Amino acid sequence: MSTHAYDRRRAASLIFGSAIVSALGVGALAYTSTNAAFTGTTQSANNAFEAATVSLTDDDGGSATFDIDNMVPGDTVSDCILVTYTGSSDDLGDLKLYGASSGDLADDLILQVRHGVKNTGCVSPAPTLGLTDVYPSALLTSLGQDYANGVTGLTPDNTNDAVPYYFDVTLSPSTPNSAQGDTAIVAFTWEVVSVSS
DSSP states (O other), rough: OHHHHHHHHHHHHHHHHHHHHHHHHHHHHHHHHOOOOOOOOOOOOOOOOOOOOOOOOTTTTTOOOSOOSSTTOEEEEEEEEEEEEEOOOEEEEEEEEEEEEEGGGGGGGGEEEEEOOOSEEEEEESSSSSSEEEEEEEEEESOEEEEEGGEEEOOOOSTOOOEEEEEEEOOOTTTTGGTTOOEEEEEEEEEEEEEOO
């Protein structure tokens, strides 16, 4: 037998033997992996999530604060509305006041809104000190009609924070004689929004 033939047979045997050993090794690894004797696990169970609430109430229960008739130019009527935060979220943006009005007399009404100290309630007459302008004395119809254009009030810090808002509404002294018998309907809205923490 020639040396070349012997070397070729020997090389073939080595290759064949290596292939068998590799196959056996892979099989043994697979067997070991699928038949492990010990395992360990841990679990974090019953994770719960709940959305916050953002809500406001006022002490007039959604009814009208003012129902005034027979106003003459120069007359002023005053009242207080207590706005309470009843939500659970303390991640809040600005609290804003806005309003929507209709009727011809709205053009002749002058509005002033001030807020008092948080959690002091409404008092009558309104305090002469400690009030902050929310809407300085100006035409009612200039008050924004949505959150984006509303005026900033006092934002609550905690659930059940209550802020008194003092309103003065004046029939302008320059109201024309032609306004006799005119009426106005106004809805005031407070709104607060949540912000991401």
